[in-house]
Every structure is written in structure tokens, then in C-alpha cells.
Amino acid sequence: MTKEEERTDFIREFVKEDLAEGRFEEVCTRFPPEPNGYLHIGHAKAININYGIAEDFGGEFNLRFDDTNPVKEEIEYVEAIKKDIRWLGADWEDREFYASDYFEQLYEYAVQLIKKGKAYVDDLSADEIREYRGTLTEPGKNSPYRDRSVEENLDLFERMRAGEFPNGARVLRAKIDMTSGNINMRDPVMYRILHEEHHRTGDEWCIYPMYDFAHGQSDSIESISHSLCDLAYEAHRPLYNWFLEELEIFHPRQIEFARFNLSYTVLSKRYLGRMVEEGYVDGWDDPRMPTLAGMRRRGYPPEAIRAFMDEVGIAKNESIIDFALLEHHIRQNLNQHAPRRMGVLNPLKVVITNYPEGKTEMMEFVNNPEDESAGTRMVPFSRELYIEREDFRENPSKRFWRLGPGREVRLRYGYFIKYEDHVKDEDGEVVEVHCTYDPETRGGYAPDGRKVRGTLHWVSAAHALDAEVRLYDRLFFMRNPLDVEEGEDFVENMNPDSLTVLPNRKVEPSLADAKPGEVFQFERRGYFCVDPDSTADNLTFNRTVTMRDTWKRIEKRLRQQKKR
RNA sequence: UGGGGAGUGGUGCAAUGGUAGCACAGCGGCCUUUGGAGCCGUUGAUCCUGGUUCGAGUCCGGGCUCCCCAGCCA
Numbered sequence: 001m002t003k004e005e006e007r008t009d010f011i012r013e014f015v016k017e018d019l020a021e022g023r024f025e026e027v028c029t030r031f032p033p034e035p036n037g038y039l040h041i042g043h044a045k046a047i048n049i050n051y052g053i054a055e056d057f058g059g060e061f062n063l064r065f066d067d068t069n070p071v072k073e074e075i076e077y078v079e080a081i082k083k084d085i086r087w088l089g090a091d092w093e094d095r096e097f098y099a100s101d102y103f104e105q106l107y108e109y110a111v112q113l114i115k116k117g118k119a120y121v122d123d124l125s126a127d128e129i130r131e132y133r134g135t136l137t138e139p140g141k142n143s144p145y146r147d148r149s150v151e152e153n154l155d156l157f158e159r160m161r162a163g164e165f166p167n168g169a170r171v172l173r174a175k176i177d178m179t180s181g182n183i184n185m186r187d188p189v190m191y192r193i194l195h196e197e198h199h200r201t202g203d204e205w206c207i208y209p210m211y212d213f214a215h216g217q218s219d220s221i222e223s224i225s226h227s228l229c230d231l232a233y234e235a236h237r238p239l240y241n242w243f244l245e246e247l248e249i250f251h252p253r254q255i256e257f258a259r260f261n262l263s264y265t266v267l268s269k270r271y272l273g274r275m276v277e278e279g280y281v282d283g284w285d286d287p288r289m290p291t292l293a294g295m296r297r298r299g300y301p302p303e304a305i306r307a308f309m310d311e312v313g314i315a316k317n318e319s320i321i322d323f324a325l326l327e328h329h330i331r332q333n334l335n336q337h338a339p340r341r342m343g344v345l346n347p348l349k350v351v352i353t354n355y356p357e358g359k360t361e362m363m364e365f366v367n368n369p370e371d372e373s374a375g376t377r378m379v380p381f382s383r384e385l386y387i388e389r390e391d392f393r394e395n396p397s398k399r400f401w402r403l404g405p406g407r408e409v410r411l412r413y414g415y416f417i418k419y420e421d422h423v424k425d426e427d428g429e430v431v432e433v434h435c436t437y438d439p440e441t442r443g444g445y446a447p448d449g450r451k452v453r454g455t456l457h458w459v460s461a462a463h464a465l466d467a468e469v470r471l472y473d474r475l476f477f478m479r480n481p482l483d484v485e486e487g488e489d490f491v492e493n494m495n496p497d498s499l500t501v502l503p504n505r506k507v508e509p510s511l512a513d514a515k516p517g518e519v520f521q522f523e524r525r526g527y528f529c530v531d532p533d534s535t536a537d538n539l540t541f542n543r544t545v546t547m548r549d550t551w552k553r554i555e556k557r558l559r560q561q562k563k564r
Numbered sequence: 565u566g567g568g569g570a571g572u573g574g575u576g577c578a579a580u581g582g583u584a585g586c587a588c589a590g591c592g593g594c595c596u597u598u599g600g601a602g603c604c605g606u607u608g609a610u611c612c613u614g615g616u617u618c619g620a621g622u623c624c625g626g627g628c629u630c631c632c633c634a635g636c637c638a
């Protein structure tokens with residue numbers, strides 16, 4: 001067994017130190033999504049880090065929904081999130097928690113702080129609180145309600161819970177320091193009144209804790225050793241620590257890392273949600289979406305996403321990762337695992353004039369040259385075939401190795417065929433190519449040792465299945481779609497041609513019983529995944545990713561040379 | 565002009581005072597029954613500026629640029 005190179009990064013270094021110094025005895029991490037949207041590739045990084053570190057150090061990994069705001073959260077999202085995490089391969093075993101499980105305990109903690117004189121009920125309105133908070137450069141000032149007695153605070157807080165006050169009437173705040181340079185420390189709100197049905201606790205509560213008052217304590221309750229989160233929470237760490245210290249409870253260590261961006265897309269639940277709501281895409285699981293649900297539907301293997309995450313690494317640098325790196329990992333995985341099939345996206349009819357009419361022979365095709373155990377399959381060959389329209393040219397250049405006047409090419413696992421003639425319609429469009437085959441070259445080998453440069457994929461016209469093929473392109477034109485001029489909207493950077501639907505394309509008969517979610521390589525064309533919409537009457541494939549296309553690059557260069 | 569972070573090839577990540585390396589992308593070649601895959605080679609970087617040191621991407625001083633924080637969102 002080859003020993004995997006030890007992953008290391010600054011977080012793992014910290015964890016190692018903490019263990020060595022006895023700060024923690026065992027490692028426990030968590031992934032804390034808010035159930036207010038679907039998970040995207042950015043979340044995969046957080047999952048990968050948290051799950052990976054627990055795994056590396058023999059610790060535990062918890063799933064905890066951060067469901068402290070009933071106005072935004074829905075059960076639909078918790079189900080979708082669980083499905084996505086499971087699909088990615090992170091296992092939280094039986095440790096599925098909810099911040100709402102801790103509402104009673106959190107309430108007790110709040111009471112403790114009130115008794116300590118560290119929290120108070122404030123009657124200021126939201127606007128007033130904002131005014132009193134000061135600005136980035138000016139200190140805030142104390143609320144006139146800041147020095148209420150413990151008894152009064154206790155009474156008021158109890159009545160807040162009892163539902164005596166309307167939304168917004170009062171809040172519970174921590175009593176810290178209104179002059180702090182860190183705005184998060186200027187008496188942050190701990191509880192607000194929200195007469196709102198919660199997806200788990202129903203109408204049991206009408207006050208709900210804020211993130212800052214819920215997250216650290218939830219970590220503590222679960223004995224999380226390392227609370228790993230994104231850089232945005234760096235400024236919250238002093239507050240995270242403050243609550244834990246004042247409460248004198250188990251104190252996890254919060255460590256922040258940078259999240260990343262993917263080029264030519266956006267990664268934020270808010271913007272992705274907008275794209276769904278405003279109909280720019282067909283839903284959270286649209287295969288163009290950088291959501292995990294979208295990528296699953298697109299055919300991205302979870303293993304490839306994890307390998308990609310590992311390579312992206314962990315740092316505190318804000319980055320925009322090249323989409324090409326993701327695609328590299330998709331291709332690398334699929335090249336190993338995806339069975340090969342024949343699919344013709346732009347069919348052009350070829351007639352083998354010297355092949356008997358009505359004859360069909362079965363040719364043996366290799367299922368995966370990268371994996372001998374994948375075996376072979378039989379594919380019908382006959383007189384009339386479809387090849388790819390771009391595999392024929394009337395005036396081919398010498399760099400073009402495919403079919404054209406005077407050319408001989410190989411039909412993959414079929415025969416060598418030689419050009420005879422071609423016919424056009426009244427618009428000058430080539431509609432048929434006539435060729436002759438060499439019976440000696442069955443399977444694609446020439447007994448006389450003669451070479452042909454080009455090898456084409458094909459399907460037998462009489463046996464081919466019709467299929468709808470959906471091609472996807474980048475959702476946005478710009479590397480960073482959010483980099484817009486003042487007053488402009490990121491949706492203006494959307495690519496109107498990110499989806500192309502090709503009806504009635506031709507695929508080989510063995511694809512008749514392909515199941516939704518299965519991914520195949522259509523040789524020379526790319527990887528294609530059976531869409532959940534697919535039916536026996538309307539086979540539907542999503543293009544996962546194209547093949548690397550060296551020829552396209554060569555042509556581009558030739559064109560540029562011609563221009564000069 | 566408060567507080568907190570970050571600056572290494574085109575992109576991302578390493579180098580923990582001692583030869584700036586890896587991956588992707590690019591470029592060139594070999595090979596090939598996928599112009600795929602594979603293999604080989606190659607271009608290209610330490611934000612600026614002083615200092616410490618035999619030696620600085622790394623340590624110290626000054627500056628510059630970028631990001632985050634003024635929700636009763638998370």
C-alpha cells in the first residue's frame with residue numbers, strides 16, 4: 001500500500017500543536033450550515049476541511065444546522081443539504097444536531113450572563129441601536145437602558161420569552177464595550193423577538209438567539225475542539241471567546257480560513273438564489289449551477305470534487321480558482337471510470353457503397369481502455385452510418401487528418417473506409433458522403449500494415465437511438481462576475497448561451513438502458529451524464545465536460561498565422 | 565482618518581533564516597485504433613523600500629495595494 005503523502009496546512013499544524021500541548025484530548029469538528037439555501041462548491045471546501053481533519057486525527061465530525069432564524073429557514077433545505085453532504089462522502093454518523101436543540105440551554109446561558117451583570121434588555125429601536133453603535137471611526141455610546149438592575153433585566157427577559165412584547169420591541173444585549181475598535185464588541189445583540197413559526201420548534205419560542213450567541217455555545221455543548229470557519233468570522237472571534245469565558249464552559253478554538261471563488265461563476269447563496277428566483281437558471285440543481293446539486297446532475301463525480309478541494313489547499317488568501325482546474329479533476333476521474341460509448345452530436349450520413357444492403361455485423365468495442373476489467377460490448381455495423389459533420393471536409397488542409405476527398409480513415413473498431421463522393425442539397429450543404437470499405441480491415445486493423453491518421457467514431461443509422469443532448473457553457477462571461485461598475489448588476493455579465501439543447505442526436509443502441517446519473521464518455525466528444533428527465537422515449541444527456549481538444553487549439557493557431 | 569486579515573509565475577498552493585518547488589493553464593516534442601489518455605521537455609514569480617545577517621520570500625522598520633466588520637442575517 002502506498003502511503004499517502006501527509007496533508008498539511010496551517011490549520012492541521014495548529015491542531016497538532018493543540019494536541020501536543022494537551023489543550024484538547026481529541027479532535028471534533030463540525031459543519032454548520034444554515035438551512036436557507038443549497039450547498040455550493042464553496043461549502044464543499046468547508047466540509048472537506050472539517051471532515052478531513054476529523055478523519056486525519058481520528059476524531060469526530062458533526063453536522064449541525066445553524067437554524068436560529070426562523071424567517072429564513074426551511075425544512076426543504078435541510079433535506080437537500082443532508083443529501084448533498086452524504087453524496088460528497090462526509091459521514092456525520094448519528095451526530096445530526098440543530099442549534100435549535102439547544103434553545104433551552106442557550107436561554108439558561110443568557111440568564112446566567114444577566115445575573116452576572118453582563119447582559120441587559122435594551123428598549124432602543126433597531127434604528128436607535130444603529131445610531132448608538134457609532135461608526136467605523138467613531139466610538140459608540142451607551143444605551144440609556146444599559147444599567148438596568150439584574151432583577152429588572154431578568155423580569156423583562158422572561159417576559160420577552162413569554163411573548164408579552166411585539167417584534168422589535170426589545171432585545172437582549174451583551175454588556176461589553178461601546179467604544180471598542182471592533183464593532184462586534186459594542187454590546188452585540190444576543191436575542192431578538194420574532195413571533196415566527198420555527199421549522200423544528202414550532203411556536204415554542206418567540207425569541208431567538210443571534211448567531212454570535214448561538215454558535216460558540218453550540219460548539220461548546222458538542223465538545224467541538226476546533227471550530228473552523230471562514231475569514232468573515234475573524235472579527236467575531238473575540239466575541240466568540242468572550243461568551244465562552246464569561247460562561248466558563250468548554251472552550252473550542254475557532255480558526256478561520258479563506259473561502260474561494262471559482263472563475264466565471266458566483267458562489268454565494270444570495271446570488272445563486274436570485275438566479276433561481278428570477279429564472280436565469282432552471283433551479284438550484286440546474287447543471288450549470290455551481291451548487292453540489294447542480295454538479296451532481298451535471299455528472300461531476302464527488303471523488304473528483306474532493307480531489308479538487310485537496311489541491312486547492314487551505315490558506316488565508318482570497319482566491320479565484322481557475323475553472324480549468326476543476327475540469328481537470330473531473331476529466332481525470334472520468335477518464336479512469338467512465339465507460340466509453342459512441343454518440344454523434346452533429347450527424348452526417350455515410351453510405352458504404354460496397355457494403356451489402358441489409359447486412360449487419362456486430363463489432364467488438366472496448367468499454368474502457370483505461371480499465372481492462374470493464375470488458376467489451378458488441379455494436380452493430382451496417383451500410384449506412386452517421387459520423388460527425390465536422391469529421392468531413394470538402395477541402396481539408398494537410399493538418400486535418402479526417403475524412404475528405406482522397407482520404408482514407410478508420411472507423412473506430414470498424415473498418416477502414418475510403419472517400420468516393422459526396423452529395424449536397426440545394427443550399428450547398430453536404431448531406432451524404434459515399435465511401436468504400438476494405439473488408440480486410442475488420443476491427444480497424446490493416447493486415448498490410450498501412451497507416452491511417454484519422455480514427456472516427458460512428459453509429460449505424462438503422463440501429464442508432466435518438467437522444468436529446470444538452471450542452472453547457474460558462475454561466476458568466478467574466479472571470480469575476482461580481483467585478484461590476486457602480487450601478488451595474490452582476491446578472492448583466494451572464495452568458496445568454498450557457499445552455500444549448502440538441503434534439504434528435506444519434507447514440508449507440510446499448511445506451512437504451514442507461515440510468516439517470518450514469519456518466520459515459522462519448523468517444524472524442526466528451527463526458528455525458530444521463531439526466532433525471534431522461535425517459536425511454538426521450539433519452540437525455542447532459543454534457544459533463546468536453547474532451548481536451550488539441551485540434552481546436554491547432555486550428556486556432558493556424559488561423560492566427562494566416563491572418564499575419 | 566477605528567479594528568481585523570492578506571500580498572510568491574497567468575491561476576492556486578508550498579518553501580517554517582540556507583539551491584524559490586508542485587499542480588493547473590500555456591508552449592514544444594514523443595506515442596496513440598479517442599487530435600482523448602500517457603510520457604518527456606519548457607516559458608514564467610517573492611508588492612515597494614530601508615535595515616539585521618555570511619545568507620531574507622521568511623526576521624525588523626516604513627510605505628503601497630486588496631479584502632472583511634457599522635443586520636434585531638449567518
